[in-house]
Amino acid sequence: MTPNLHLWLIPVLPLVGAAINGFFGRKFSRQGVAGVALCFSGAAFLKVLMVAFTFSSLAKPHIEFLAPWIRSGSFQVDFSFYLDQLSLVMLLVVTGVGFLIHIYSVGYMWEEGGFYRFFAYLNLFMFFMLTLVLASNYLLMFIGWEGVGLASYLLIGFWFTKDSAASAGKKAFIVNRIGDFGFLIALFLLIKHFGSLNFDQVFSSISPLSAETGGAGLLTAIGLLLMVGAAGKSAQIPLYVWLPDAMEGPTPVSALIHAATMVTAGVYMVSRSHVIFERAPMALTVVAIVGTLTALFAATIGITQTDIKKVLAYSTVSQLGYMFIACGVGAFSAAVFHLMTHAFFKGLLFLAAGSVIHAVSGEQDMRQMGGLRTKIPWTFWTMTIATFAIAGIPPFAGFFSKDEILWRAYQSSWVYWAIGLFTAFLTSFYMFRLWFMTFFGTYRGTAEDTHGDSSHGPDHGHGHGHGHGGIHESPWVMVGPLVVLAVLSVTGGWIGVPGSLGGDNRFEKFLSPVFHSSIAVSGAESHGVATPPEKETESPEPQASHSKELIFTGISVFAGIFGFLLAWQLYYRDPQLPQKIAASLGGLYEAVVHKYYIDELYATLFVKPLIAGSALILWHGIDQNVIDASLDNSAHGANQVSDSARHMQSGNLRSYAGWVAAGAAAVIVYMIWTGTR
């Protein structure tokens, strides 16, 4: 019997913190609240570390049963936790980054109202996220899934007094609903056809199945539906619209939820159910295409954004697109790898951006920044590292994972590779654009402009807190996490050095059992778009692939550098040039600035008709004319009937007697009529 690790502690600890802060935090001092939050999230992190140390000695997957939940006939769902390499990686990322961001938030949110509320939500999010990661069945996973949605809703709408924040929260929630809908249907299909939701049972019952080439098969349907859910949670086309708006939330939230952890839940889910996808090539293709499009699309939008957080948001979307490409081409390990590194550097980016915003007192518009390099050196350097990382410049973390993905993509189809490459170039371009605009040149903003321009500047509400002094470096509680994350974003990639660069890709090997197990069962299948990556790595002639891989690596690096140069040219050498180009591009530029009018499109396509229809049919039609009307009429009818019937009560004893006699006669007639037949 494998030892009991008490995995349940990992999610429950943050929950306890959340409960304490949520219920009693109002009474605590800020130190108290921060202490509680940090204690519990840190405790969760330590617990995960302990688990990680004992991990090698575990039989994998290691399933811990906590309590029975649903038992109906053969169908049963338990509160049980599923620990394998994949979930371990996720655990480390979530708790680690989450802990760091907790620390950061203490400094960032110090001046805010609702301090305890913020940390209660944050811990709550940790709880749900960990539940999601540790779940041993789809239902428990779904609980976590919904829970993180709830937490993100709460945190996006943290400054609920602000319309934009509140509506952004609602938007995120509703858009997620759409995805969850698909997810739910997928679950129902699973229940219907495999009679279970536990990963091991489902997978073991799926493994024997052969891949479906057709698009209409059961697994394909399930895969597509799961993909819908993933798209909703991970902000893929067409459901990505909520993520940029989610930047209304406090920056740490953006870092934690909307960059590092929650949005990657979709990737986690897809790669967790890789067994299904590998047997649904059609679904995989869809995943890949969606990922590609999203990556490109978001990147192009990212170029034109001027709000620092929006830029990061779109870059997040496009990075997620990368991960989905990886999933789509069956390189799940690569996806998870990029997920991890992305968690590092994107979290770092956001935190650094937050630090910048902090420094310039709530300003978010990059055009109001510039020349901050010297003012806030720590932030600058960490931000630099992060930028290089995301731009895919070796030897930073992003390079390895992105390169891995591109290589896999090429192996599956050169189209993916080309678009991915172009996206990589765009990414580095807009990241360096941001970098240059923020830190170089001359300062274009007014230091005392604490309120910024309330049109942009979602942190406006908390801007009040920063009325002191001019531009200033953030306190150490904020800088510390930056440094740690910077280190991680430098070194994070080294655990996955591909063979071509003389590494042996330890990360992939570490993860391989997860993604291998299924292949071992269904190793025979060789057709379909999704050629399992492991087969490639174990292909007979590694040298050729290695040399080829090297070339591609070079190309991608060059793309990154090219982006850097372009940005340098446009935003450092000659800052006037962009306007010219924009003017020359004209309508296209406009479209891009306005995010291709996607929001407006959705508004006209779905939102307005929906509201109108609800108002017309549901509200006036059904609610007023049917439900209310039925109630009113029934009450009215009762009133009428009793009004006429009350004359029976004439107070005249003999008329009562008459009624009684008539009734008795009726009863007797009935009895005799029934009795004589």
Added chain:
Amino acid sequence: MLALFVLLTAVAYTVWLERKVVGHMQNRWGPTRVGPFGLLQPLADGVKFLFKEDLTPPHVYKPLYIAAPMIAVVFALTSIAVIPIGNTITIGSLVIPLQITDVNIGLLIILGVTSLGVYGVALAGWSSNSKYSLLGGLRASAQMISYEISLGLSLVGVLMLTGSFSLRDIVDAQSGTFWGFIPRWNIFYGGQFIAFFIYLMSAYAETNRIPFDLPEAETELVAGYHTEYSAMKFAMFFMAEYANMITVAAVASLLFLGGWHGPLFGPPLLQSLLPIFWFVLRIFGFLFVYIWVRGTLPRFRYDQLMAFGWKFLLPLSIANLVVTALVVALRA
């Protein structure tokens, strides 16, 4: 028919007896003129009643006014029917049962009939549309209902001792003696003298006799329920009252005083006639007590009457019932 005749004469001579005794008690002679010791007085009274003018006052409710006395007298006389005045007489070969009918619930019939007797009084009081009569009728009905309860309960004790409703059986159960000299009467037996006392009181009330003659209290309501009656109708009420007295006396002597049992001697004919003699003797003794009480006691007030009936007699009779039941149960 014979029994009816005997009863009527008995009634008449009860009246005579009463007048005589009361007269002597009040240092008067009573009736003396008609016949020796006025023995023919009842006859004269009867004739007088027959020939008097029967006047019906106006404003009376005719049908009931006429029906009331008849109801009274009929019920009074029918109750005699089930009373045995002795065992069968055997003269030579022919056997004469000295009882009109012997139903084995004779006592119940007597009670029922006497309870019906109330109607006569009540209706008379009501129908003859005068305040005296109405008050008399009300009092009569209320008082009779009230005392009927304790009357019946006082009898139940005896019934339990001799588990039968048949008067004959009850009487036969009282033959013989205790220790040779005390007659084995119910009154001496199982503490039934309490029951006898209760019975006596209730009987006085039932028959509207002093000290309970509230319904016909001459001094308050002129003559109570028969104020408005005259001649034969009045005579009927009179007869009904005395017939009731005789019935009550007979029941008392049957139930408590050992019926017709007594020393038998002489020739067989005498022996067969002696029980009747003993029985009639007891009845007249009882009637004498009636008259005696009338001569001595004053009248109750109405509320006293009711209080006496409900708060003293009824609990007492119930207690007696319980004790007797215990005695029977222990003896069984």
Added chain:
Amino acid sequence: MVPIAYYLILSGILFACGVTGFLIKRNIISIFMSIELMLNGVNLSFVAFAAQWHALSGQIFVFFVMVVAAAEAAVGLAIIIAVYRTRETLNIDQVDLLKL
């Protein structure tokens, strides 16, 4: 010997008379007496059935009915007296305060 049906029909007639009296009488006391009449009809049928099935329990029920009737008469007449005291009438048609 009499067919039991005769007794039952007699009891039915009595009962019907009682109900009719209840319906057409206006004097509270008369209505009350009609109720008693109904009870009597029922009693007769009880006794008749008891005789038919040779089960004395029928007669026992008659006793219960009588006792209940007695109690009912006591209470009911007391109520009538109270009503008369307050309303000064025995006409049921004039005692109809309890209405809407």
Added chain:
Amino acid sequence: MTHLIVFLLFGALCVAGAVNLLVQRHPINSALSLVVVMGSLAVEYLLLGAEFVAAVQVIVYAGAIMVLFVFVIMLLNAGEEEHTKGSRVALLFGIPGILVASVLIGWVLIERTGSHLLWAGALPGAPRTIGWLLFHNFLLPFEVTSILVLIAIMGAVVLASHPDADQGKKER
């Protein structure tokens, strides 16, 4: 034969009394006709052999309850009942309803019980056996009924007890 004759005689008396109860407009006449009904019913009971029932019928019903009625009638001095326009409901629904009901009941009774003959004194309800039954098989109902009567007495006293109606209280 005599049995039948007696039955018919007193049955006719019964029905006459009942009808008289209906037609008489003075309560006291109704009461007396009811007494007649009860008396003849007692005779019917005797015919059926239920002597004890008959006796109790006479004593309790005719001798106590009806006296009570008469007493109340006298006490309240109830006069002729005036003809107020009663409820149409009673006449429209009640009478036809009860007629239908009674006809149906009679029909069913004849139909069901058939011509089961009853002899005079068919079931001798001797007081002894009845008492035995009453105190063995029907003990609980007996006690419950006694409690009911107790409550009824108290209720009557409470209801009728009024300074100006002492007799009402003294009844029963």
